[in-house]
Amino acid sequence: MMFHSKRATALAALVVSAAMTLTACGSDDSGSGGGGGGGGDATTVTFLPKNLGNPYFDVTARGGEDAVKDFGGTFDQVGPQEASPDAQVQYINTAAQQGVNALVVSANDPTAICDALDQASEAGTKIVTFDSDTDPECRDVYISQATSEGIAKAQVDLIAEQIGDSGEIAVLSATANATNQNAWIKMMEADLKANHPDIKLVDTVYGDDDDQTSFDKTAALLQSHPNLKGIVSPTTVGIAAAARYLSDSKFKGKVKLTGLGFPNELREYVKNGTIDAFALWDVEALGFLAAYTAKALVDGDITGKEGDSFKAGKLGDFEVGPDATVLLGKPTVFDAKNIDEYDF
């Protein structure tokens, strides 16, 4: 009994294991097309968003891929399932191992991924951050979608106009650690205090960039603040979920909603009167510019020094500003009149 059981167990474990290795190998081979290794002359650019399956990063990737196709490089997008810094570190490490020419990252934490980025830098990879920056010393260049002041002001102006410059408002944000949402909220608070004394920001809630959580938090906000006149959601996931809730509720049109959103996701709500107007930068252009910046770094056209300039394909010329930052431009405001002109 004793050795029979053991031997049989061991044998079968080996058989099963071998089968599993083969299965693993199978998917290895099928996936190898995406692995943009260090060989060849083409510039390899890997996009590493906060997480995969986020529509925002699908659009930036589209822009990035266009740009890479433009200059004849190899494009790849990888990322973790959940937007956490430790999961992101593993992908940065992988990029360093592969020796990709440039890594284009949206950081889940400004500091936590720094060591990994430094290691990738030492291995010769150029680091571009976009969307969410790291500490400046951890990357070569940051692509800013718009100045934080510009974004914060655009949203405050929109909500102030929509609620008649007085009353209670609330913020529905992304995750509590999101670098840029937190910066915008801080600036919105300052702007409100200075220029709109009659508007009171009564609550800030976090939908974690999850549709259902954001939906539930919207419902909770409206219940706990009966006098609420407006909601600002500086995240595309949040505003879409909030719009869905509002448009089916008695608050539709009465509680104003604005923030940052995709025209494609909010078109229906703009047309049915849930949303008057909202803002966003050209997301596709952001990815496009990030990829071209990566290319310029790899080619040595720029080093990240203030005043360096380069040409980003169809977008034209850009200049590196202070703190090695490249600015995309001003946010666009979408309303019933112009929304049909945009497709992202």
Added chain:
Amino acid sequence: MNETLTRSYPDYSAPLWRRLLLTRESAVIVLLVAVIVYSLVNVANFDGPLTMTFLLLDTMPILLIALPMTLVIVTGEIDLSVASIVGLSSVLLGVLTDAGWSVPAAGLTALVVGVFCGALNGFLVAYVGLPSLAVTIGTLALFRGIAVGLLGTKAVTDFDDKWTNLATDEIGETGIPQVVILFVVLAVLFALLLHFTSFGRGVYDVGLTAEAAHFTGVDVARTKFLLFVLCGVISALAGIYYTLRFGSARGDNATGLELQVIAAVLLGGVSIFGGRGRLHGVIAGVLLIGVIASALRLEGVTVNVTIIIIGLLLVASVVSTSVLDWVSTQTFRRKQPGKSHTSTPVGVTKEGRS
């Protein structure tokens, strides 16, 4: 020992090489080597100098916690709260250093809190007699709640480079992180404890039949209590490492890590029903999952596929054990009548499967 018993025993056991090589643990090690060799040949950049460094750094928290977790699962219990203790210890380290404490002082406090966390689990399981599954689901939420509550939505990131470097520094130019030394020391201590002490034999006895263990003089409650305490303190240690490795103390650090630890322990040949499993198999199991994940990432396979493959591997490994036990039981029953070599020798119980 009675003469008759010692004389008859070798007739009933397999030769030494077979007992050493044809085990579940060896199967996992062989598979690990096979996957490494396959990856070295077929996966681009897997043979690079950074692969092993990153692999060890990434799997270190799992390796550390897998040590006490193995012992806990061998007794037939489980600890689901380990990742929350990692989170709590990480937050404590952050909050205390932020308040001006030195890293060693803050780390020591985190370890002490880890002991208390483990003691709470152990007390409820061993002395109150509650099922560990229920208790540790509760403390999973409790410890995580305290962690997130303490630090709120912030992250503490300004740790002295001296300490964060310690978490990632290599031994000379070998590419092996220094933290591996800590792990090897702990692994040797745990191996000695489990495989070479009477306490360790008691751990297996408790897992096989707690009642019988009690009658042979094993203090079942104390054994379980101590193991949960060990789980708590090692998880806190993993939390300190995790914090310094990423230079970031956050309430949500290491969320979901408990499942990776338990998956690796089961893959390494530890029976979820208790009573069976060895540490070298577990260590190979952790590394196996790490190597597969690393190779798939290098191949550009998306994270979802990786999770599916590891999930299948785990299910297959658990199923294979059960199916094989059933097959060998059937074989045993068929052969029993008239076959002398399968009948039980005097003084050796049929259930005495080690």
